Amino acid sequence: MHTIGSWLQLPPADYPYLRALAHDQVFTQELLPSTSQLALSDSATGQLQAYFRELVQERRRAPGNDPVSGWLRTWDALAADREAADEAVYLLALLVFLAAPETTSTMLSTMVWLLLEHPRQFGWLRAHPDHVPDAVEEVLRYDSPNHIISRVAPEDTMLAGVPIEKDRMVHLMIGAANHDPRHHLDPGVFDIRRKAAHLSFSSGIHYCLGAPLARLEATTLLTALLGRLPGLQVSAPPVWAPRVGFRRITELRVVPS
Numbered sequence: 001m002h003t004i005g006s007w008l009q010l011p012p013a014d015y016p017y018l019r020a021l022a023h024d025q026v027f028t029q030e031l032l033p034s035t036s037q038l039a040l041s042d043s044a045t046g047q048l049q050a051y052f053r054e055l056v057q058e059r060r061r062a063p064g065n066d067p068v069s070g071w072l073r074t075w076d077a078l079a080a081d082r083e084a085a086d087e088a089v090y091l092l093a094l095l096v097f098l099a100a101p102e103t104t105s106t107m108l109s110t111m112v113w114l115l116l117e118h119p120r121q122f123g124w125l126r127a128h129p130d131h132v133p134d135a136v137e138e139v140l141r142y143d144s145p146n147h148i149i150s151r152v153a154p155e156d157t158m159l160a161g162v163p164i165e166k167d168r169m170v171h172l173m174i175g176a177a178n179h180d181p182r183h184h185l186d187p188g189v190f191d192i193r194r195k196a197a198h199l200s201f202s203s204g205i206h207y208c209l210g211a212p213l214a215r216l217e218a219t220t221l222l223t224a225l226l227g228r229l230p231g232l233q234v235s236a237p238p239v240w241a242p243r244v245g246f247r248r249i250t251e252l253r254v255v256p257s
């Protein structure tokens with residue numbers, strides 16, 4: 001929240017409010033959300049829409065040296081329609097915000113949990129910190145923060161030999177792909193040295209815009225953790241939110257040594 005909030009130059013006092021809305025909003029992207037989860041998500045989406053529309057208007061009134069003001073300047077230089085610019089920039093700011101904190105915070109807690117669960121690998125990493133980026137990739141492969149990418153078929157099509165009718169929704173299961181034994185030897189084994197490619201940031205034209213930032217956050221956290229809390233241990237099993245699409249540890253209790 002802090003990373004994305006400071007990049008977009010949002011007031012830090014708003015972070016707790018925005019974080020709570022981001023948590024509630026994800027249910028629209030769940031596989032089988034309940035009615036009450038969807039209601040929660042609708043309400044969060046409405047509040048986030050209002051927040052980011054207001055943000056764009058604020059940056060219009062007082063442009064600064066921040067990405068939202070920069071996107072407005074770029075758009076204005078390309079086309080005269082200010083309303084269209086405001087709408088496009090609002091959607092971009094909202095998308096960037098929604099895509100960032102839930103996925104990244106989940107990855108950070110899963111990473112800590114997985115490495116503490118594998119103390120030999122955690123210890124090896126301490127002696128070989130240059131392999132921290134490999135560990136981050138293996139965390140992303142082994143337990144991706146986001147397990148579902150959904151698409152609607154624009155026309156009748158065949159996907160890997162399966163006929164898909166026009167307008168049908170297809171869910172791509174990232175976790176299953178990352179554990180496909182045809183691509184990964186012993187996929188159920190967590191091995192920070194395997195250097196395997198994964199689909200956790202998707203692929204193709206919609207490849208995650210924030211992948212370098214997420215990787216930077218994870219390598220920064222892990223490097224600091226190895227240096228400052230080398231004896232860290234899990235003191236109780238983690239608590240998981242009962243979700244499929246966006247995996248999330250809600251509680252991970254640790255002790256320093």
Ligand code: HEM
Pocket residue numbers: 004095096099100101103104107144145146149150199200201202205206207208209210211213214
């Ligand atoms: C570990 C953290 C992250 C994971 C696992 C992740 C995962 C993904 C995935 C799977 C997609 C593709 C969705 C689709 O095709 O429907 C995506 C797209 C996107 N991500 Fe991330 N993301 C992460 C962090 C971030 C961060 C930090 C940002 C912003 C700074 C971000 C911004 C975006 C944006 C804007 C898109 C849409 C790209 C497009 O459609 O062209 N993501 N992300």
